[in-house]
Amino acid sequence: MSTPRYFPPELIQKLDGLPELALDCNYSWSHHADKIWRELDSDLYWQTRNPWLVLQTASSSRLEELANDETFCHMLQGIVSAQRKLLTEQRWFQMEVEQTTQLRQVAYFSMEFGLSEALPMYSGGLGLLAGDHLKASNDLGLPLIGVGLLYQNGYFRQAFDNDGNQIALYPSCDTGDLPVCPVRNDKGEWLRVQLHTPETLWVRVWQAQIGRIKLYLLDSNDPVNHPVDRCITTKLYGGGLEHRLSQEILLGIGGWRVLRALGITPDVCHLNEGHAAFLVLERARDLMSEHNLDFKTALSVTRAGNLFTTHTPVEAGFDQFSPQLIRNYLGFYVQKLGIDIETLLDLGRNPYSKNPDSSFNMAYLAIHGSATINGVSRLHGAVSRSIFSPLFPNWSKYEIPVSHVTNGVHVPAWDSMEADKLWTKLCGKNRWFCEHGNLPEQFNRVSDEELWNLRAKNRSRLVKFVRDEYARELNVHTNIPEAEQQDLIQRLFDPNVMTIGFARRFVTYKRPNLLLTDPDRLAAILTNHDRPVQLVVSGKAHPADLPGQALIKAWHHFMRRPEIRERAIFLSDYDMITAEYLVQGVDLWINTPRRPWEACGTSGMKILVNGGLNLSELDGWWAEAYRPEVGWSLNGLESEHADREQAEILYQRLENDCVPTFYDRDQTGIPRHWLAIMRESMATLTPFFS
Numbered sequence: 001m002s003t004p005r006y007f008p009p010e011l012i013q014k015l016d017g018l019p020e021l022a023l024d025c026n027y028s029w030s031h032h033a034d035k036i037w038r039e040l041d042s043d044l045y046w047q048t049r050n051p052w053l054v055l056q057t058a059s060s061s062r063l064e065e066l067a068n069d070e071t072f073c074h075m076l077q078g079i080v081s082a083q084r085k086l087l088t089e090q091r092w093f094q095m096e097v098e099q100t101t102q103l104r105q106v107a108y109f110s111m112e113f114g115l116s117e118a119l120p121m122y123s124g125g126l127g128l129l130a131g132d133h134l135k136a137s138n139d140l141g142l143p144l145i146g147v148g149l150l151y152q153n154g155y156f157r158q159a160f161d162n163d164g165n166q167i168a169l170y171p172s173c174d175t176g177d178l179p180v181c182p183v184r185n186d187k188g189e190w191l192r193v194q195l196h197t198p199e200t201l202w203v204r205v206w207q208a209q210i211g212r213i214k215l216y217l218l219d220s221n222d223p224v225n226h227p228v229d230r231c232i233t234t235k236l237y238g239g240g241l242e243h244r245l246s247q248e249i250l251l252g253i254g255g256w257r258v259l260r261a262l263g264i265t266p267d268v269c270h271l272n273e274g275h276a277a278f279l280v281l282e283r284a285r286d287l288m289s290e291h292n293l294d295f296k297t298a299l300s301v302t303r304a305g306n307l308f309t310t311h312t313p314v315e316a317g318f319d320q321f322s323p324q325l326i327r328n329y330l331g332f333y334v335q336k337l338g339i340d341i342e343t344l345l346d347l348g349r350n351p352y353s354k355n356p357d358s359s360f361n362m363a364y365l366a367i368h369g370s371a372t373i374n375g376v377s378r379l380h381g382a383v384s385r386s387i388f389s390p391l392f393p394n395w396s397k398y399e400i401p402v403s404h405v406t407n408g409v410h411v412p413a414w415d416s417m418e419a420d421k422l423w424t425k426l427c428g429k430n431r432w433f434c435e436h437g438n439l440p441e442q443f444n445r446v447s448d449e450e451l452w453n454l455r456a457k458n459r460s461r462l463v464k465f466v467r468d469e470y471a472r473e474l475n476v477h478t479n480i481p482e483a484e485q486q487d488l489i490q491r492l493f494d495p496n497v498m499t500i501g502f503a504r505r506f507v508t509y510k511r512p513n514l515l516l517t518d519p520d521r522l523a524a525i526l527t528n529h530d531r532p533v534q535l536v537v538s539g540k541a542h543p544a545d546l547p548g549q550a551l552i553k554a555w556h557h558f559m560r561r562p563e564i565r566e567r568a569i570f571l572s573d574y575d576m577i578t579a580e581y582l583v584q585g586v587d588l589w590i591n592t593p594r595r596p597w598e599a600c601g602t603s604g605m606k607i608l609v610n611g612g613l614n615l616s617e618l619d620g621w622w623a624e625a626y627r628p629e630v631g632w633s634l635n636g637l638e639s640e641h642a643d644r645e646q647a648e649i650l651y652q653r654l655e656n657d658c659v660p661t662f663y664d665r666d667q668t669g670i671p672r673h674w675l676a677i678m679r680e681s682m683a684t685l686t687p688f689f690s
C-alpha cells in the first residue's frame with residue numbers, strides 16, 4: 001500500500017480541507033470542485049477523474065504556489081465549507097421521515113459499486129445502479145451504509161488487436177492512489193476480521209466516503225494470508241466457481257462481521273443480487289449467539305429485516321454451486337449454525353426437487369432468508385415470479401411474493417453542466433431532493449431555442465471527446481504522419497449531425513448487432529447526403545464470452561468500410577467517463593434486448609435529463625415509460641426467431657421516423673416536432689425515473 005504524501009504544517013493550514021475533499025467521492029459527479037483539481041494537474045484530472053491521485057502526485061512547488069494564491073485559497077475554502085455544511089444539514093429523511101419511523105440504519109450489500117473512475121470497482125449496470133443508490137441516499141439523507149469488496153485489479157480493461165479481437169488487460173490498482181482509507185479500530189489498528197474459507201482468512205477493511213455515506217470495502221490481500229486467499233479479491237467476476245464462492249462468502253459473512261466489529265447493527269440489510277446471500281446465515285448466527293436461539297428461530301426473526309433485489313431475467317443467470325463445493329467451503333461453518341450441511345443445502349435448493357445433486361442456488365438462499373423480494377421493473381417482476389414459482393408450487397403465479405421496484409438513476413451524476421444550469425434555472429437547485437409533483441409544469445416553461453442550444457452544446461462536447469479518443473488510438477496503433485492524422489481527426493464526426501449512441505455489455509440476449517443485421521442498409525442511413533447520421537458504439541464482452549466478443553469484432557469490421565469511417569466509431573474500454581459523454585451528447589439512444597431478458601436497463605434513463613430520446617425494445621423500464629409522445633419503440637416480440645423482423649422495424653423507425661423528425665426544420669433551423677418530443681420526455685420521464 002502506498003503511503004499518503006506528507007504535507008508540512010504550513011501547507012495543511014493554508015490548504016485546509018484539500019485531502020478530505022479529494023477523498024470524498026461525492027464530488028466525482030458534482031462539478032463544483034473541478035477547478036481545484038484542474039489547477040493542480042488538469043491533464044491528469046481529466047484522464048483519471050481521480051482527485052486523490054492528483055493530490056498525491058502534485059509537485060511540492062505547485063502546492064506551495066497555490067497555497068500562496070489568495071484566489072485559489074478563497075475558492076478552496078468556499079468549496080470545503082459548502083461540503084462540510086452538506087454533511088451536517090438536515091435533508092429529506094431528517095425533515096420528513098425520521099420522526100415517524102424506527103428505521104435507523106440500512107446496510108446495502110453489493111458485489112460491485114460504480115461510483116467513479118477513481119474507484120474502478122464495477123463492471124456494468126449492477127455496479128452503476130449501486131453507486132447511484134449511494135449517491136441518492138446521500139442527497140436524501142438516508143441512514144445507509146454500503147458493503148462491498150476492494151479489488152486489486154478491478155474489472156478488466158479493454159483493448160483490441162488489428163483484427164478487432166478483444167484483449168483483456170488487468171492493470172493493478174495501487175490502493176494508495178485510490179480514494180479510500182484503512183478503517184482503524186479504537187487502538188488505531190487496521191480493522192481486520194477473521195473467516196474460514198476453508199482455511200483461516202484475514203480480511204482488511206477500507207472505507208470510501210460519498211458525502212455522509214460510508215462504503216466499507218473488504219480486501220483479502222493481507223500478507224498473513226495464503227497466496228491463493230490473497231487473490232480472492234484480485235478481480236471482479238474473474239476466476240472459476242471456487243473463486244466466486246470465496247468472494248461471496250467474503251461479502252456476505254465477512255461483510256456482516258465487519259459491521260458488527262464496527263458496532264453497527266443494521267435494521268435492514270439490502271442484498272443487491274444474490275451474491276451477498278450468505279449474509280442471511282451470518283446475521284442469523286449472530287442473533288443465535290446473542291440470544292441463545294436455535295438456527296431456525298434466528299433465521300425466521302432476522303429474515304424480517306432482509307430485502308433481496310434480483311436483477312436476473314433467467315434462472316441460469318444466478319450463481320449456482322455444486323453441493324460438494326458447498327460442503328468443502330462451509331462444512332466447518334455450519335457447525336456454528338447448529339445444523340448439518342444438508343439443512344444448509346436445502347436453503348439453496350428447490351425444496352420440491354427429488355435430485356440430491358441439484359445445485360445450490362444463491363438466489364434461493366436469498367429468498368429463504370429475506371422477507372421482501374423484488375424485481376427491477378414491472379415486467380421483470382412478472383418474469384421473476386415465473387422463475388421462482390418452483391419455490392411456491394401451490395401459489396397462483398400472481399400471488400407469488402415477488403414484487404417490483406423499477407430502477408432509477410441518480411440524475412445529478414449524469415447531467416451535463418449545461419443541463420444542470422437549465423434545470424436549476426427552471427426548477428431550482430434542490431429539485432431532485434424533494435417531491436417531484438411540480439417539476440413537469442416548471443420545466444415546460446423552457447423555450448425551444450433553449451432546448452436546441454442545450455442539445456448543440458452537449459453534442460459538440462461528445463464530438464470533441466470522440467475525436468480525442470480517435471487521436472489517442474491513432475497515436476498508439478498507426479504510424480500515420482501528424483498532418484494526415486489531424487486531417488483524419490477533423491473529418492471524423494460533425495457537431496451538427498444527428499448522433500446515435502449504442503453502448504452496453506455485449507452479450508447475445510442484448511442483441512447488440514441487431515442494428516448490424518443489414519450492414520448496407522445501416523451504411524446508407526449513416527451516409528445519407530441530405531440527412532446524415534453518426535453512430536457511437538461501445539461496450540465490453542466478458543473475457544470468457546466468446547459469442548459476445550464475436551459481436552464486437554463484427555462492429556470493428558463494419559467500421560472499416562471506407563464510406564462510413566467518418567460517420568461511425570467503436571470506442572474501446574467503455575467506462576464511466578465514456579458513458580458520461582455519451583448519455584450527455586447523443587440525440588438518440590438505441591436499446592435492442594430480446595424481450596423479456598432486459599431486467600430493467602438504466603442507460604436510457606441517463607439521457608433523459610440531457611434531452612436525448614430513446615428508440616428501444618418494449619422491455620425493462622421502457623415497457624413502462626414508452627408513449628408515442630416521448631420516443632419510439634420496437635414491437636415487443638418475444639420469439640428468438642423475430643430478430644430479422646425486428647431489425648426491419650428498427651431500420652424503418654430510423655428511416656421514416658427518427659431521422660426525418662430530427663431534420664424537419666422550420667425557417668429558423670429548429671426541429672419543432674423533435675423538440676416537442678424532447679420536451680415531453682425531459683419533463684415527464686426525468687423526474688419519474690430519478
